[in-house]
Amino acid sequence: MTVRTRADLDQLPGYVPGRTIPGAIKLASNEVSPGPLPSVVEAITQAAAGVNRYPDNSAAALVSRLATWLDVDADRIAVGCGSVSLCQQLVQATCTEADEVIFGWRSFEAYPIITQVVGARQRRVALRPGHRLDLEAMAAAVTPATRLVFVCSPNNPTGPAVRRDELDRFLDAVPPDVLVVLDEAYHEFVTDPEVPDGVELTRRRDNVAVLRTFSKAYGLAGLRVGYCVAAPPVAEAVRRVYVPFSLNSVAQVAALASLDAHDELMARCREVIGERERVRGELLAAGFEVPETQANFVWLPLGEATDRFNEHCLERKVIVRAFLGDGARVTIGTPEENDAFLAAARAF
Numbered sequence: 001m002t003v004r005t006r007a008d009l010d011q012l013p014g015y016v017p018g019r020t021i022p023g024a025i026k027l028a029s030n031e032v033s034p035g036p037l038p039s040v041v042e043a044i045t046q047a048a049a050g051v052n053r054y055p056d057n058s059a060a061a062l063v064s065r066l067a068t069w070l071d072v073d074a075d076r077i078a079v080g081c082g083s084v085s086l087c088q089q090l091v092q093a094t095c096t097e098a099d100e101v102i103f104g105w106r107s108f109e110a111y112p113i114i115t116q117v118v119g120a121r122q123r124r125v126a127l128r129p130g131h132r133l134d135l136e137a138m139a140a141a142v143t144p145a146t147r148l149v150f151v152c153s154p155n156n157p158t159g160p161a162v163r164r165d166e167l168d169r170f171l172d173a174v175p176p177d178v179l180v181v182l183d184e185a186y187h188e189f190v191t192d193p194e195v196p197d198g199v200e201l202t203r204r205r206d207n208v209a210v211l212r213t214f215s216k217a218y219g220l221a222g223l224r225v226g227y228c229v230a231a232p233p234v235a236e237a238v239r240r241v242y243v244p245f246s247l248n249s250v251a252q253v254a255a256l257a258s259l260d261a262h263d264e265l266m267a268r269c270r271e272v273i274g275e276r277e278r279v280r281g282e283l284l285a286a287g288f289e290v291p292e293t294q295a296n297f298v299w300l301p302l303g304e305a306t307d308r309f310n311e312h313c314l315e316r317k318v319i320v321r322a323f324l325g326d327g328a329r330v331t332i333g334t335p336e337e338n339d340a341f342l343a344a345a346r347a348f
């Protein structure tokens, strides 16, 4: 007799992280290239002295700071071990077997994995021209079994963000007992004034949960801190399925120190945004199709040529994120890193 694990997990696609190769330029995981600020390193170093103790399970200092920062009540916030953990907690908090989760496709690759792990069913809705989420089709896909819809804005890996008018129409069409998760992992890179602020929306709509992260703009991907803003009963349900102590004490302190350094970090984001526009412009000029992007990456819908492009970039020591048969996502790095990528792309 052998241990019986769930047979349905054999079919689970594994999460494929961006590769790291010594000496190569990594533009595969939408991280920021510069290391943490000295003030953040200092806070992390000090926090290290206390790791013999368990972290504060409620992360009270961070929650309170976020509440002030976002101007929402603390009972509307749930923090977690990266926003990917919060994605899972939101599905766990709303779905059991036979319930349905809807998301656009292609979108963040963790959505189908998480849905399957929870045992719920998934409905993928094709993107519309421009590689944008088709919110109209997503609303039409809702059935009585639908409990949650992921709206990834800006959409990973394609780049566009949803605009205020289309999102309002979508939210008017979705039944109020269906949770709409607005995944704003790349919120800080958005420059289009027509893209709404999800936290604002949560004040008016009790069925909207917003996800944000310290992994991207705040440069703490290795420490795993994310947060969710939602109506108090939703935030409470998310906290109930939290794995105890999963947001570690060093991460909590680093997130606080990063909020202290907000202005400096946002200045870095503005550099990334400038580079994003430059890289996209140069790729367009070189003849690539590149959808509009509001994030810290560009999407190259190369179809069957994706694999070849990936290998071509690897030979030139640039690691991009290839979704085989579909396209390549390339993170915006430092100007030098972007130049190395552009040189590789032009030579393709």
Ligand code: PMP
Binding pocket: 029, 030, 081, 082, 083, 084, 085, 108, 152, 156, 183, 185, 212, 213, 214, 215, 221, 224, 225, 226
């Ligand atoms: N949502 C989206 C859309 C993402 O792209 C990512 C990271 N790739 C996440 C959530 C998860 O980020 P983290 O768990 O690092 O907060």
